[in-house]
Amino acid sequence: MSHTGPARRTEHGESERVRLDHIAVAVSNLEESLRFYQAQFGLSNLGVEIVEEQGVRVAKLDLGNTHLELLEPLADDTPVGKFISQRGPGIHHICIGVQDICAELEALKGHGARLIDEKPKIGAGGAQIAFLHPKSTGGVLIELSQPAEQ
Numbered sequence: 001m002s003h004t005g006p007a008r009r010t011e012h013g014e015s016e017r018v019r020l021d022h023i024a025v026a027v028s029n030l031e032e033s034l035r036f037y038q039a040q041f042g043l044s045n046l047g048v049e050i051v052e053e054q055g056v057r058v059a060k061l062d063l064g065n066t067h068l069e070l071l072e073p074l075a076d077d078t079p080v081g082k083f084i085s086q087r088g089p090g091i092h093h094i095c096i097g098v099q100d101i102c103a104e105l106e107a108l109k110g111h112g113a114r115l116i117d118e119k120p121k122i123g124a125g126g127a128q129i130a131f132l133h134p135k136s137t138g139g140v141l142i143e144l145s146q147p148a149e150q
């Protein structure tokens with residue numbers, strides 16, 4: 001097993017190469033959606049942030065061992081704005097947390113996956129992120145995320 005970067009360990013001691021970082025939902029009204037998840041499921045809001053590069057306002061909710069992200073587009077001509085006008089609000093992408101995003105992207109490319117982002121860019125919380133094209137993942141928009149150094 002090649003060793004790239006500091007391997008995180010789970011409580012059982014095995015190396016955590018990947019994990020579910022978050023599920024992201026496209027919403028038209030962030031405040032309304034926040035009220036729904038807080039009132040119906042008691043989820044706590046970990047913070048709201050504007051990510052200009054992605055054209056979204058993001059709320060991060062605590063889902064125990066993962067997060068739920070609510071994405072409200074900043075304008076209609078942003079990727080999430082277009083998503084909502086084409087399909088309506090709903091699940092937008094899932095995010096797989098990785099330890100070495102560059103190595104994972106190289107490996108995916110080697111296996112013929114289509115990358116939307118050839119190189120990682122900076123997402124919410126300063127994480128390095130990259131998206132894979134749904135055409136090469138069976139229709140699921142998948143984001144990879146390597147957390148910012150603590």
Ligand code: ZN
Binds near residue numbers: 024069093094095
């Ligand atoms: Zn995401």
